[in-house]
Amino acid sequence: MSKLSLSTISPLIIQSEIRSMSVECDRVGGINLAQGICDTEAPSFVVEQAMAAIREGHNIYTRLDGIAALRQAIGAKLLRHNAIAADPDTEILVTAGATGAFYAACLALLNPGDEVLVFEPFYGYHLSTLTSLRMVPVVVPLAAPDFELDPALLRQAITPRTRAIVLNTPSNPSGKVFSLAELQIIANIAIEHDLFVFCDEIYEYFLFDGARHISLATLPGMAERTITISGFSKTFSITGWRVGYLTASSRWIPSIGYFHDLTYICSPAPLQHGAAAGLLKLSQSFYEGLSTEYQQKRDQLCAALRAAGLTPFVPAGAYYVLADSSRIPGTTAPQKARNLLAATGVASVAGSAFFAEGRGDNLLRFCFGKRPHDLDRACAALQTL
Numbered sequence: 145m146s147k148l149s150l151s152t153i154s155p156l157i158i159q160s161e162i163r164s165m166s167v168e169c170d171r172v173g174g175i176n177l178a179q180g181i182c183d184t185e186a187p188s189f190v191v192e193q194a195m196a197a198i199r200e201g202h203n204i205y206t207r208l209d210g211i212a213a214l215r216q217a218i219g220a221k222l223l224r225h226n227a228i229a230a231d232p233d234t235e236i237l238v239t240a241g242a243t244g245a246f247y248a249a250c251l252a253l254l255n256p257g258d259e260v261l262v263f264e265p266f267y268g269y270h271l272s273t274l275t276s277l278r279m280v281p282v283v284v285p286l287a288a289p290d291f292e293l294d295p296a297l298l299r300q301a302i303t304p305r306t307r308a309i310v311l312n313t314p315s316n317p318s319g320k321v322f323s324l325a326e327l328q329i330i331a332n333i334a335i336e337h338d339l340f341v342f343c344d345e346i347y348e349y350f351l352f353d354g355a356r357h358i359s360l361a362t363l364p365g366m367a368e369r370t371i372t373i374s375g376f377s378k379t380f381s382i383t384g385w386r387v388g389y390l391t392a393s394s395r396w397i398p399s400i401g402y403f404h405d406l407t408y409i410c411s412p413a414p415l416q417h418g419a420a421a422g423l424l425k426l427s428q429s430f431y432e433g434l435s436t437e438y439q440q441k442r443d444q445l446c447a448a449l450r451a452a453g454l455t456p457f458v459p460a461g462a463y464y465v466l467a468d469s470s471r472i473p474g475t476t477a478p479q480k481a482r483n484l485l486a487a488t489g490v491a492s493v494a495g496s497a498f499f500a501e502g503r504g505d506n507l508l509r510f511c512f513g514k515r516p517h518d519l520d521r522a523c524a525a526l527q528t529l
Contacts, residue, residue, distance in 0.1 A: 157276055160268050161497035165481055169491035175522040177445075178481075178491040182463070182513035184381045187422055187430070194385075194418030202417055206410045208401050210238020210389070214416045217423035218389050225348075225431075226359040228372065234394040237401050238387070238416060240408040242346045242375040243269055245390040248404035249371045250277050253340055253396060258307040261298070265291070265466070265498035267316045270344070274310075282306070283500045289457055291320040295329050302333070308340040309333075311360060314347040317466055317498045317509040319459020321355040331363040341366070345374045346388075347462040349431045352439040355460040361391070368393045371400075376419045378463075378513070379434065385415040438463055441512040441519055448523035449510070463513040466495060470506045472529075477505045484508065488525040 165178035202211075209215060215232035222228040222236075230236050239245035246269075254260065256278035262270055264285045274281045284301045287294060309330060313322040322330075334341050343360045351357055361370035375388025388411070392400065445465055446456040454467040472487075474480040477494030485491050495507025512519060 153276055153278065157272055160272070161478060161481075161494050162268065165485070165491050165493055168482065168485060172485065172489070174485055174489040174491050175518055175525065176491045177510045177512070177514065177522055178493045179511065181511075182378055182381045182383055183518075184513065184515055186381045187426060189425060190380050190382070190418045190422040192418075193421035194415050197414035197417035202414045204413060206238070206413045206416060208405045208410070209233075209236065209397070210411060211413070211416045211420065214238055214387075214389075214420040214423070217420045218391070221423050222372075222391060226345075226372070227362045228359055228367075228391060230391040231394065235397060236389060236391050237397055237404065238389050238411050239375070239404055240388065240411050241377060241386040242344060242373050242388040243273075244386070244404060244408050244411070245371075245373045245375070245388050246270065246342060246344065247273055247277075248407060249342060249373070249390060249392070249396075249400050250274065250279065251403040251407075252399040253371070254279050254307055257305065259303060259305040260307060261301050261309045263293075263311065263315075264500060265315075265318050265495075265504065266310075267312055267344070268497050270310050270312070280305070281310075285500075285503075286318070286320065291315070291318045291457075293322070293326045293329060295333075298329070298333060302337055306337060306339060308342060310342045310344070312344040313360075314345075314350060314355075314357065314459075314461025316347065316462050317464045317493075317495075318457065319462045319464055319466075321351065321357060321461040324356075324358055327358055327360050327363060331360060331366050334369060335365045339369065341370045343370055343372050345372060346378055348374060349379050349434050350438050350463055351435050351461045352442060353460060357461070368395070371396070376422065379431075380419065380422050381513075382415070382419075385412060385418070387411045387415050387419045438512070441514070441516075444519060444523055445510060445512045448526045452526045452529040454508070454526070454529075463511060465510045465512065466498075466507050467492075467510060468506060469495070469508045472508075475505075477507060480505075481508055484529070488529055490522050490525050 492508040495504035
């Protein structure tokens, strides 16, 4: 047998359905509501400061943990918005997006064979990252239509091999915002079983109908075991910049930082300066405006989906909508997504991309983080279905 072969993990990792639909959408010239690109305009002075940093020569590697100005600005933001007191020199790490933060943290804190609980519907990159690192994701379903947490199911999923829980709030793809009561249940179980919790909060500013975001790390007993992950891709509409961060106990930061350095070296240096400018200069009204703007976009898309006979699960946060696709021809969700694209020119993502095998085939996910003109076109096209 030839030694020239794929790794044992490679056949399990396939191109994400999100990217596949984006490619297909580009091929037919459709309107992409599949990928969470967030192609709205970035704040002008965030862009200008990044360009100024390039001209001023900030084009070399940064410190392993990121530039001081950005770490200090993140620390102030965490205290102000999240009620997390984090030392910029020992408890904050600037990363290559939130994805880079999660990858490095998993490398540093988990071992091959460790079981990690992931709530369903889940973000596919969380699941695939765990799989690629030889960890074992264990899916814990949330109950539709509100995707409520069942404490009994969470407890049943725990075994002696369980090492961590992955929590995404507000959630991609469901838009669920975990309540304080649900967070307390997760915290109690994590403490009882001595588990890490990787808390992805990248959509923390996208909240609707009065929903409140609470950082799990602020609950009693959770600071040491919670890895809080966020970034600027969504908030500043700079998904291509790859500037994210995490905060954690100073016990874990050196090892996480080492693996991030080994994998990515650092987040792009001049773009860190742009992100720092955004944190320092943008007022609270900017963040409040995000919720107002995106709630209007949510309502617009949900109305169009209802008119098309695709009943939406109205999200409380993030900028995605899961919708019932029962009326679209096809036996699987990928077939339905492609049939919808062919019929309307609107690209969505198969719901099965966010569920364990055999579930999610009557759901599609739509992204409303779009420019008004593109969202208007998409909504008009959906209503022709």
